[in-house]
Amino acid sequence: MTPQLIFFLILAVMAIACAVLVISLKKISHRIIAMAFCFFAIAGLYFLLRAEFIGIVQIIVYVGALSILFIFGMMMTDHRNVTFVPDRKRGHKILSFLGVGTLLGLMLYGISTLDFPVNEAQGGTGEEIGIQLYGHYVIAVQGVGILLLAALVGAVVLARKEAE
């Protein structure tokens, strides 16, 4: 039991628990908060992996920006009514559960057969990432920039009230 493992287990349990809460809580706002905590736990895992830059970005983007975005989305739509009638057929839920469970089982089985050596974590500083981003991946960065611009314009166009 190394300290890393202990931290890992704590963060992992926290992430899974929050993820379960996301799909099981009653109120939308609660769910979004659970999501934020889940992302927070994941950010902790990044720190554990000594990927501090990614962890910080995770906290900024997900825990900060996205959660607020979702809360806005929730507020601008119908957030009081969370239970829909009539309920979904049981068959759908059971089938989904079985399907996803089988998929999970398969993946876990596959992962359990893997045999990777245990390495020390070697992180990546923001400097290294920056060099890579603006060196080797500069075109991809430009592309992502265009993507963000397109998403920005698209979101504005979609959410705007249509002209009478």
Next chain:
Amino acid sequence: MLQNAWLIPVFPLIAFIILLLFGRFLKDKSSYVGIAALALSFIFSLLVLMERIGGETYGFTVNWLTTGDRTISAGYEVTALNVMMLFVVAAVSLLVHIFSREYMHEDNRIHVFYSYLALFSFSMLGLVLSPNLLQLFIFWELVGLSSFLLVGFWYFKPEAAAAAKKAFLVTRIGDVGLLIGLILLFNATGSLEYSAVFSAIEAGAATNTMLTVIAVLIFLGAVGKSAQFPLHVWLPDAMEGPTPVSALIHAATMVAAGVYLVGVMYPVFLASSTAMLIVAWVGAITAFIAATIALVNTDIKRILAYSTISQLGFMMLALGTGGYVAGLFHLMTHAFFKALLFLGAGSVIFALHHRQDIRNMGGLWNRMKITSVTFLIGTLAIAGAPPLAGFWSKEVILAAVLEGGGIVLFLIAAVTAFMTAFYMFRLFFRVFTGEFKGEHEPVENKKFMTVPLVALAVFAVVAGFVNTPFAAGLEGFLTEGLNVGEQAHGTIWLAGLSVLLAAGGFGLAWAMYYKGTVAQDFFTSKAPGVHKLLLNKYYLDEIYQAAFARPTVAAGKFLAEVDRRVIDGIVLVAARSVERSGQVIRKQHNGQLQTYGLVTIIGGLAVIALAFVLRGYFG
């Protein structure tokens, strides 16, 4: 000049194209286009004929296509036979073109008529010029097509449409035989060029049986085209077409193409005595049967049609008994005098406003002088009165039959010759003598109709002199360089017999239909059964109808039912089942994103499971 012989069929082709494109604007002026083209063709063929007499055979071929080591060529050839046919076809065609201008001038589709005529002239002249059998076959079908178009020219008349269909279908039977024969011949000799085929056969390229089969199949084509028994039934019906067409196609040229084919392929026939025998007997039977039917028929054009069949039978009989020159000589003379008779009949029909029943005619002699005289010349010529064309050709036929065919065939031919004279004079007396029956007084037709009659009458008089026993010019011309066996020649007593037969037929007709000394029902009352049989054309149409047409139609109807019920049923079941399953399955396309996702996951899992079962996890 011989080098330019290929131009002869090209003129009508150009006329055809012009009329096809601009006929609607030319209207009745389109006749001049046709006449001009045919006049050029006629002049050229005359020049070619003059140069060929005493000249050499000229041939020109180019390789058309090569398959393996066999080459099919195309080109043209000016042989003695070709040049004779060229002249006959061009002359008759030109005169018919001239005649038709007046005959058809009331028809507002006259430009269509002339374009068809030009197409026919092109095809027929091309057929005659062909140096090989494949090219001949192509033109052979083209003349069949133009015959179909012209017989059905008045397609709005149901009889004309039916006749055109019948002509096309019946000749098709023969054409299939011809095609099979050509394929067999090509297989046996490796060529379709006349000269190559003949030399290969001389070298023994085909067995005797094979040669007989080939010859009989080629003869089948001739039987269809030349309206020989048992495929003669289309020709009388083809009289539904305009009369100039009957004169050109169904008397003088196209129906003679069968005889021409046998003449061209004569060495093949000579190589097989069985085939020769078949040709002779088919010709004899045809000549006899058609002549007997013509005895009792009452339609002016049908009598001439049966006469044509009978005369074509004569030619076949002559060819089948070794009378190569006799058959082709008769072909030439017959072309002139039968075209004359048909055009004369056309003149009569035109003057009588399209009445054709000879029982309602009479007394035209004084009213239509030119037509009457020329018709009389034609009648005398076909009956065999010396010294007209028919006399000379019929005499050599009788000689050939007697020499090469034996006494039975000779008797048939003699009886037929007698009947020919009888029914032709019966026709003549009924139409031109006696009382005129009808309201409108007929008058002689205009120059456009009478000039061709006179021209053909001149031909009918003089055409025979090219081959008389005293100066057998045509025989030397046609047989030069060809091995067609010794040709029979007429003798004095044969000529006497021939004249006697003609005179007998004339006398009997005169007695029955002019003088009335013999009652008109003298024979019919004696043998009413025979009369009825002849009136109904031996019931051949009915027999064919019952034996071939009805079973075919019945089978067709049965198969149509099978198609509708069974095949369509299967198709419908397939279509409906797809439609039904589509209707069921489309309900699954319910727009529910999550259902889609679920199905995708389950499907992906199924694929993974399959991979797991078949290959083990992850390969």
Next chain:
Amino acid sequence: MVPVTFFLALGAVLFCIGLYGVLTRRHLVVVLVCIELMLNSVNINLVAFSSIGPFANITGQVFSLFIFTVAAAEAAVGLAILIALYRNRESIDVIKQDIMRW
């Protein structure tokens, strides 16, 4: 140090939870949230391999950055669509958004 397979297993679990949410939740916002969960689980894999994988390499972290941006764009457009839908159809029930059916 923690074996890389632990991180992979955690990613798989989170992915499947997100997937289950996408398949069964009826509130559109929750569906979008679950999609974010799934994207994050992928990020965990990337960063884990980048840090302690057999061929540890900074590239994994670069790629996770790209995924962040894609996720952000997706969330923005998704929420815009959601708002447009709500305005036009007055419901954010997934089941009711079925105009693209037969």
